[in-house]
Amino acid sequence: MSVLAGSMPVLTRMVAARLDSSLQGARVGLSGHDEATSVLAEVLEGSGAVVVELDAAEIAVETGPGATAGAPPALVSTTASTASAFAHADFPVVACHAAECVRLAVRSQGRRIVQDALRLTNRRMPGTRCAVTGYGEVARSIAAAVTALGGTVAVIDPEPVEALTALLDGHTLAGSPGDMVFASDGRHFDHAGLGTGSLLVDADGSPRPVGREVRPGVWELGSGYVVTPRPTRSFDEADLVLSVAALALVHLVTERPGPGVTALPEAVDAAVAAMVVEVLR
Amino acid sequence: MSQIGRGMIDFAAASMPALRAATERVRAGGRLDGLRIGVALTLEPKTACLVEAIASLGAEVAVLGSSNSTKQAVADALAERGIAVFAEAGAPPERVLDLKHAYIDTHPHLIADDGAGTIRRIHTERTDALEHLRGAAEETTSGVRPLRVMEAEGALRIPCVAVNDARTKLLFDNVYGTGQSVVMAVLDTTGRSFTGRTVVVVGYGKVGSGIARAAAAMGARVVVTEVDPVAALVAHHDGFRVAPLADALTEAELVITASGIGHSLTADDLLAMNDGAVVAVGGAGPPEFDPTIGPAVTWGAELRPGLRELSVEGGPTVQVVAGGYCANTSAGEGNPIEIMDLSLALQLRALDHLAASDLPPGVHMLPKEIDDEVAASQLAAVGITIDSPTDAQRRAAASW
Numbered sequence: 199m200s201v202l203a204g205s206m207p208v209l210t211r212m213v214a215a216r217l218d219s220s221l222q223g224a225r226v227g228l229s230g231h232d233e234a235t236s237v238l239a240e241v242l243e244g245s246g247a248v249v250v251e252l253d254a255a256e257i258a259v260e261t262g263p264g265a266t267a268g269a270p271p272a273l274v275s276t277t278a279s280t281a282s283a284f285a286h287a288d289f290p291v292v293a294c295h296a297a298e299c300v301r302l303a304v305r306s307q308g309r310r311i312v313q314d315a316l317r318l319t320n321r322r323m324p325g326t327r328c329a330v331t332g333y334g335e336v337a338r339s340i341a342a343a344v345t346a347l348g349g350t351v352a353v354i355d356p357e358p359v360e361a362l363t364a365l366l367d368g369h370t371l372a373g374s375p376g377d378m379v380f381a382s383d384g385r386h387f388d389h390a391g392l393g394t395g396s397l398l399v400d401a402d403g404s405p406r407p408v409g410r411e412v413r414p415g416v417w418e419l420g421s422g423y424v425v426t427p428r429p430t431r432s433f434d435e436a437d438l439v440l441s442v443a444a445l446a447l448v449h450l451v452t453e454r455p456g457p458g459v460t461a462l463p464e465a466v467d468a469a470v471a472a473m474v475v476e477v478l479r
Numbered sequence: 480m481s482q483i484g485r486g487m488i489d490f491a492a493a494s495m496p497a498l499r500a501a502t503e504r505v506r507a508g509g510r511l512d513g514l515r516i517g518v519a520l521t522l523e524p525k526t527a528c529l530v531e532a533i534a535s536l537g538a539e540v541a542v543l544g545s546s547n548s549t550k551q552a553v554a555d556a557l558a559e560r561g562i563a564v565f566a567e568a569g570a571p572p573e574r575v576l577d578l579k580h581a582y583i584d585t586h587p588h589l590i591a592d593d594g595a596g597t598i599r600r601i602h603t604e605r606t607d608a609l610e611h612l613r614g615a616a617e618e619t620t621s622g623v624r625p626l627r628v629m630e631a632e633g634a635l636r637i638p639c640v641a642v643n644d645a646r647t648k649l650l651f652d653n654v655y656g657t658g659q660s661v662v663m664a665v666l667d668t669t670g671r672s673f674t675g676r677t678v679v680v681v682g683y684g685k686v687g688s689g690i691a692r693a694a695a696a697m698g699a700r701v702v703v704t705e706v707d708p709v710a711a712l713v714a715h716h717d718g719f720r721v722a723p724l725a726d727a728l729t730e731a732e733l734v735i736t737a738s739g740i741g742h743s744l745t746a747d748d749l750l751a752m753n754d755g756a757v758v759a760v761g762g763a764g765p766p767e768f769d770p771t772i773g774p775a776v777t778w779g780a781e782l783r784p785g786l787r788e789l790s791v792e793g794g795p796t797v798q799v800v801a802g803g804y805c806a807n808t809s810a811g812e813g814n815p816i817e818i819m820d821l822s823l824a825l826q827l828r829a830l831d832h833l834a835a836s837d838l839p840p841g842v843h844m845l846p847k848e849i850d851d852e853v854a855a856s857q858l859a860a861v862g863i864t865i866d867s868p869t870d871a872q873r874r875a876a877a878s879w
Contacts, residue, residue, distance in 0.1 A: 204755035205671060233670070306674050309697055316659065317667050320524070321494065322815030324655040325861075346696035348655065395493055413487045434672035478675045 205433035206237050209441045212473040217245035217444065220452050224248065227255025227270070230262030234436030238444065257450060259443050262431075274446045276300060276439055281459055291459045292446045297467040299442050299474070301335075303435040308339025310435070311380065312347065314427035315399040318415040324348030327376030333360035333369075334383030336401065341369060344380075352376060355385065392422035400426045441470045484524075484556030488531070491524040494816045496860030497824035497853050502532040504852075505827055510834040512537030515611070517587035519543035519597050520618055520826075521808045522566045523550045525819035527557055529591075529826060534562060543582040543597065546570040547764075547801070548808040586611045589833055591642075591826050594763065595622035602634060614638040614833035616826055620653065620684070621739040621763040626842050638838035640829040642822070645845045647854045649685055652822045656814035657807060658689025661735060661761035662697060664811030668785040668800050669757055671732075674698035679731040681724065682738035682762060683707075683714040690737050690761050691719055702727040725751050733757040735806075741766040747773030750794040758789070759800035761807065768803040785810040817857075824853045 203210040224247045228235050238261060239249045252258055258270035260280050273291045275281045281293035294300050316323060326349040330337040333356050341351040345368070352372035353364040361371055374393065381387040382401040389406060392398055398419055400406065403426060409418030417424050431439075445466045449455075492498075505511060516533050520526045522544030534540050544554060544566025551568040558564045565582040567574065583597065583605050590612070592598050598615050601608045614637050617623050623643045629635040642648055666673065678699040680691045691701045691714070704724040705711035711721050724744075728734060728751040736744050739762040749758070750773070760768045770776045770789065779788030782798060790796040801809035813819070828849045858865065868876065 205669075306672060306698070309672070309674070313663055313666055313697075316663055316815070317811075320491070320812045320816050322655065322817045323659060325817075343696070347659065347693065348696075411486075413490045414483065416490065430670075432666075432672040433670055434674060434676075474675075 203237050203240070206234065206437040206440070207477050208437045208470070208473045209241055209444065210237065212476070213441045213444050213470075214241045214244060217241070217448065219246065220448055222246035224447075224451055225250050225254065225256040226447065227252035227258045229258065229260045232262060232430055232436070234431065234433060234440060235261045237436075238440045241444065242447075257447060259447055261440060261443060272450055274443050274450060276443055285459055287459070288457045290450060290455045290457055292450050292455065292462055293459050294439075294442045294446050294462045297442050297462050297470075299438045299467055299470045303431070303438040304335060305339045306432070306435055307336055308341070309343040310432060311336075311340055311382070311399065311401050311427045312343040315378065315380070315397070315425055318425040318427075319397060319423075321378070321397070326350075326378055327352070328378045328380065329354050329372050329375040331379070331381045331385035331387050332356055332383050333364045334385075336382040337380070337385075338363075338367075340380045340382060340401075341367070345369075349378075350376075354379070354387065389420050389422070389424070392420050394421045396422040398422060398424040400424055438470070438474065441473065442467070445470065480552045481555035481559050484527075484550070484552030484554070485559075487524040487550075487553060488527045488556055491816045491819075492528045492531075495525070495528055495820040495823070497820045497857040498528060498532060498827065500856035500860075501824040501827045501853060502535065505831040506536055508831060508835065509537075510831055511589075513539075514588045514834065515539045515541070515585060516830060517541045517543065517582060517585060517590040517597065519582070520591060520593045521545070521548045521813050522554055522564075523548070523808070523813045524553055525813065525816055525823060527553050529823040530557060530562055531560065532827060533830070534560070539563075539585075541582055541585040541587060542566060543579060544568075546572075546575050547804045548813070550812070580605070583608050588613050589830050590615045591618065591830060592616070592622060593618045595625050598622075598637070598639065599625060599629075602629065602636065609636055612637055614640070614838065616640045616642045616829035616833065618648075618822065618826065619643050619739075619763075620649075620686070623842065624739070630840075630842050635842070636840050638833060638840055638843055640833060640838075640843050640845055642825050642829045642845060645825050645850045645853075647821050647850050648825050651818050652814060653685035654689035654692075656689070656818035656822075657686045657737075657761060658691075658693040659818075660807035660811055660814045661686075661690050661737075661759070661805075662693035664806040665733065665735065665757070665759045665800055666697065668759075668783065668806070668810045669733075669798070670783065671757070672698065673733075676700065676732040677702060677730050679704060679724075679727045679734040680719075681734065681736040681743050682740075683710040683719075684737065684739065686739065686762055687737035688713070688717065690735055691717070694735070695719075699733075702731070724748060728752050731756055733759065735759045735761045736767050737761045738767060739763045742769045742772060744768045745772035746770045746776050746791055746794075749776075749789075749791045749797055750774065752795050752797055754795045755798065756795065757786075757798045757800065758803070759806045760803055761805065764804045768799075770803070821853060821857060824856070825850070828853060 257272040259274045278295040351369040354372045516538045541563040549566040549568040565578040703714040774792040
């Protein structure tokens with residue numbers, strides 16, 4: 199077992215203990231390539247499954263955002279975009295993105311994006327005037343992390359309900375984008391609005407006309423700079439999502455749902471939540 | 480290599496308005512021109528900005544950096560500009576000692592010290608350097624403490640300015656700077672989240688309170704341990720649980736020391752921890768975390784860069800960040816740029832103050848007006864204006 203397995207206690211201890219013979223011989227393909235995905239592979243192999251390349255798999259498991267292409271014989275999806283891409287599939291898809299345990303992991307992305315922006319730039323957060331684009335789920339989690347660390351948040355281009363939510367959460371609606379702008383939730387930020395020396399944190403990966411790399415990972419953009427947070431996740435986020443995915447895989451093998459998208463049963467979601475509580479309490 | 484270092488120095492310099500203002504202020508006095516000045520601070524991009532500011536004032540600068548925290552690309556970039564650099568990342572102990580002596584051999588008139596390492600060495604084995612040395616500016620809590628002991632024992636032979644104790648240093652660098660940088664370095668190094676995890680903070684001084692606050696901001700349940708009743712009571716009022724170390728460690732996912740005092744966490748203490756728990760240091764380097772006291776320990780595999788296993792005989796195998804050196808400087812880039820802007824502006828003003836005043840040997844505070852001026856220069860740069868007291872308020876403040 200990987201030396202880092204201990205960093206994913208729910209998957210490696212509690213979920214692994216629940217994987218009975220149902221996965222024996224199943225040929226499973228995993229879409230991701232990070233350290234957490236390799237921990238999942240070890241857990242699945244420990245239960246008798248055979249982890250193979252995606253195109254040779256009986257069942258594909260989406261272990262990271264948006265990496266599942268083609269038409270597998272069966273699929274466990276963990277993101278809304280993949281579930282909707284396969285909405286009319288003629289094979290079974292177990293969709294996990296609406297599971298609360300997966301949504302909790304999405305909501306912790308904000309902290310990691312802020313953490314990465316600070317790592318890449320060595321700038322401070324206390325006293326920093328930040329902006330977020332819109333007030334969707336990821337923007338809300340970024341805003342919460344910013345204020346917890348002592349920064350302030352203005353919201354750019356919100357929908358009316360987002361604007362109201364942002365105001366009631368204690369944020370302002372932007373006049374200027376400030377020192378640090380976080381673009382997320384698929385919203386575009388026009389970099390012409392970036393102040394001198396200000397930083398755009400591009401959590402969308404949109405292509406932008408960057409200039410010189412002024413220090414590792416920091417690029418000139420107009421009169422400011424842009425950084426792209428790395429797409430890696432913490433072991434804790436991965437532990438939640440991959441625990442759900444592993445049990446969704448068992449559901450797919452044992453219940454054999456018909457073609458099309460099936461939501462993960464709430465009981466599985468609750469079971470994972472109970473395991474995490476057991477670990478954290 | 481040096482090009483990357485140059486890029487990092489220039490990027491930092493652009494966000495250091497207080498240091499720029501201090502440089503121009505000191506330039507007007509012209510007192511550093513022609514002096515030999517030693518700088519022994521964590522050698523990273525912000526310190527390099529101070530070094531280049533001092534060099535721009537006509538001083539001859541020598542730089543000492545430690546083997547564990549020196550950013551080699553930055554050291555190279557400074558050397559390329561003709562600065563005398565005595566720093567090699569990863570150098571073995573005997574080489575480090577040679578570098579320290581070579582640095583002192585430059586016979587500086589003034590030094591900026593960190594942890595009072597050079598000051599103490601000069602007062603013991605290198606008293607020859609006292610001949611030229613006019614004074615020192617000390618950066619940290621863990622350096623001011625021994626200087627006060629030396630002063631009390633009559634051993635201190637030069638004036639030292641406690642830059643650390645200036646409000647614009649202590650209230651920002653130690654609290655917000657170290658809080659953010661230590662917590663982020665631990666998160667980056669371990670790849671974990673703090674969300675829902677129990678993080679034990681050993682010591683609740685300025686640094687400990689900043690670490691506790693930043694850890695809580697990242698979702699941790701923080702437990703504080705203290706030996707000082709007043710500090711413990713403050714932690715309690717700040718909303719943190721306070722418990723004895725031995726109890727707190729039994730449930731810790733992570734422990735971060737912030738005491739600034741040697742032997743605050745030992746192998747004996749580790750016996751209470753769980754397998755896989757993380758140990759990090761946020762206060763001072765060894766021996767703040769001291770695995771030599773207690774049962775035998777064995778260093779094991781490097782799990783990720785900067786994270787190594789440590790097995791305690793008859794106890795757990797824990798994961799140690801940066802080998803027990805300060806996590807923020809050894810597993811990260813040190814405190815944030817805008818925070819070091821304040822600290823290093825104060826350092827420059829302290830060196831100038833030493834050159835301008837004929838201070839007697841002892842530990843001296845930086846004058847309040849210099850402290851205020853540095854704070855005001857950053858306020859101005861971020862576009863914040865404040866009030867002046869009215870005449871009525873001035874009279875009220877002066878009355879009894």
